[in-house]
Amino acid sequence: xxxxxxxxxxxxxxxxxxxxxxxxxxxxxxxxxxxxxxxxxxxxxxxxxxxxxxxxxxxxxxxxxxxxxxxxxxxxxxxxxxxxxxxxxxxxxxxxxxxxxxxxxxxxxxxxxxxxxxxxxxxxxxxxxxxxxxxxxxxxxxxxxxxxxxxxxxxxxxxxxxxxxxxxxxxxxxxxxxxxxxxxxxxxxxxxxxxxxxxxxxxxxxxxxxxxxxxxxxxxxxxxxxxxxxxxxxxxxxxxxxxxxxxxxxxxxxxxxxxxxxxxxxxxxxxxxxxxxxxxxxxxxxxxxxxxxxxxxxxxxxxxxxxxxxxxxxxxxxxxxxxxxxxxxxxxxxxxxxxxxxxxxxxxxxxxxxxxxxxxxxxxxxxxxxxxxxxxxxxxxxxxxxxxxxxxxxxxxxxxxxxxxxxxxxxxxxxxxxxxxxxxxxxxxxxxxxxxxxxxxxxxxxxxxxxxxxxxx
Amino acid sequence: xxxxxxxxxxxxxxxxxxxxxxxxxxxxxxxxxxxxxxxxxxxxxxxxxxxxxxxxxxxxxxxxxxxxxxxxxxxxxxxxxxxxxxxxxxxxxxxxxxxxxxxxxxxxxxxxxxxxxxxxxxxxxxxxxxxxxxxxxxxx
Numbered sequence: 001x002x003x004x005x006x007x008x009x010x011x012x013x014x015x016x017x018x019x020x021x022x023x024x025x026x027x028x029x030x031x032x033x034x035x036x037x038x039x040x041x042x043x044x045x046x047x048x049x050x051x052x053x054x055x056x057x058x059x060x061x062x063x064x065x066x067x068x069x070x071x072x073x074x075x076x077x078x079x080x081x082x083x084x085x086x087x088x089x090x091x092x093x094x095x096x097x098x099x100x101x102x103x104x105x106x107x108x109x110x111x112x113x114x115x116x117x118x119x120x121x122x123x124x125x126x127x128x129x130x131x132x133x134x135x136x137x138x139x140x141x142x143x144x145x146x147x148x149x150x151x152x153x154x155x156x157x158x159x160x161x162x163x164x165x166x167x168x169x170x171x172x173x174x175x176x177x178x179x180x181x182x183x184x185x186x187x188x189x190x191x192x193x194x195x196x197x198x199x200x201x202x203x204x205x206x207x208x209x210x211x212x213x214x215x216x217x218x219x220x221x222x223x224x225x226x227x228x229x230x231x232x233x234x235x236x237x238x239x240x241x242x243x244x245x246x247x248x249x250x251x252x253x254x255x256x257x258x259x260x261x262x263x264x265x266x267x268x269x270x271x272x273x274x275x276x277x278x279x280x281x282x283x284x285x286x287x288x289x290x291x292x293x294x295x296x297x298x299x300x301x302x303x304x305x306x307x308x309x310x311x312x313x314x315x316x317x318x319x320x321x322x323x324x325x326x327x328x329x330x331x332x333x334x335x336x337x338x339x340x341x342x343x344x345x346x347x348x349x350x351x352x353x354x355x356x357x358x359x360x361x362x363x364x365x366x367x368x369x370x371x372x373x374x375x376x377x378x379x380x381x382x383x384x385x386x387x388x389x390x391x392x393x394x395x396x397x398x399x400x401x402x403x404x405x406x407x408x409x410x411x412x413x414x415x416x417x418x419x420x421x422x423x424x425x426x427x428x429x430x431x432x433x434x435x436x437x438x439x440x441x442x443x444x445x446x447x448x449x450x451x452x453x454x455x456x457x
Numbered sequence: 458x459x460x461x462x463x464x465x466x467x468x469x470x471x472x473x474x475x476x477x478x479x480x481x482x483x484x485x486x487x488x489x490x491x492x493x494x495x496x497x498x499x500x501x502x503x504x505x506x507x508x509x510x511x512x513x514x515x516x517x518x519x520x521x522x523x524x525x526x527x528x529x530x531x532x533x534x535x536x537x538x539x540x541x542x543x544x545x546x547x548x549x550x551x552x553x554x555x556x557x558x559x560x561x562x563x564x565x566x567x568x569x570x571x572x573x574x575x576x577x578x579x580x581x582x583x584x585x586x587x588x589x590x591x592x593x594x595x596x597x
Contacts, residue, residue: 294552295510298508298510298528323530323531324507324508324528324529324530324531324532324533325528325533329531329532329533330533333523333535
């Protein structure tokens, strides 16, 4: 077969030769036979305009991009694990240092010692925050980490039900569904208690039985609240022989107990807010932590960085360890099909947390909570806003109803006035989940309350 | 029991044992039970062995199933069932001393003791296995 240029298109003759002679099929569409027919585009989509010159295209897209609001120019109360945060200037400076890079991609064993050490530090920091003693070098995000935790629980217990003990977002549920359903693993979801952001305890108890591989609890949950029954839920989980998986907003761990203290077996969570921008929803930083056991560790997903010593000199070095269970060696039989990870966001979070230090991190966590308390109080003063579940403990997110009939219009009105009034809950768009960040000041909250007063009047 | 060894290119092959093309060995203990392990060639290919993932005692497998996974620093290998079998005993001492597989693959480095639950035909003799090894070595 003659070589084809990757930069020039092929002629229809060349295409035919490639398809028929080289791989023996008639039509390029046959390569996509796995995709359901109704999802395949049969003809090219019609473009609204064009053809255009390069400057025209640049102008077209610049104009289009102007329709997006720049979140840094808005006061945004979007939360749910992903937050707009302040990124200190030194972070960029440190993460770009040459010591961290080689020509190899970050998931190869030959990656630079600097990067390996940072990932090792990341693991150690997360171990301290979660209270667990093994942390992998990261997963894509909270949702995929939760999916992997469910799969690991299935591998460890040989059972096939996953019980969800918190309200979870539609996105998270979607990922869990995609991870579990095709493998015949069932997701069991008890209902919420009336007028409460928590799962009905009696129903949860009934749902946990001898078929349960794991019980998954989010702290805080998707509505923002911290379940005071976490310890008991862990107990009934363990009585049934299942694994207790806890999902956390990692920022909360400066204020809340590490999940190890209420006997979590696996801790997952989102670490984006440790120095990373929201990045349009990704790349984020999936945290995955558990406790060491010689056998269990081989059933864990992802990459693990270890520290080792030169035998003679005692010099320390860092290395990818237990690689043989990973995809690049074990192929289709790998423990998980994640051998890449979010090395860069994990490394950034290690730098960020090291700079904050334990005291700084506590202050950050507490500062967020105080801001949320202040915002809650401000909103409670407004007659037209209903602050939900006022008795339930929360960290930096909580839920409200604004008492408007047209939520979309309300959101747009607020955005035009410079505020994103929270995240409309997936299952009830009249319920908004508000999250604060350290960028918010008292003035922001006061202005927000005043604007609400005007808009809702 | 003296374990008479044949040798090819520095790879030892125990004479009384039977083999699979995938480098497992099987030793008939004469009472309906068999010892299984992996050959000297296999351990040398895998290099320093670090871990063995065993099945449960009492578990049953069909011929060709993956029974055990052995892991070295940079590789892992599947150990296939030579025939339909049930696991009677696994060599737990390998959990603490996996290097025994490298040091004594036909002796202390055995993997498990099994019971045949079907026909045990179709394995290679030591001489036949050596012929196979010759083919592999020629390809290298």
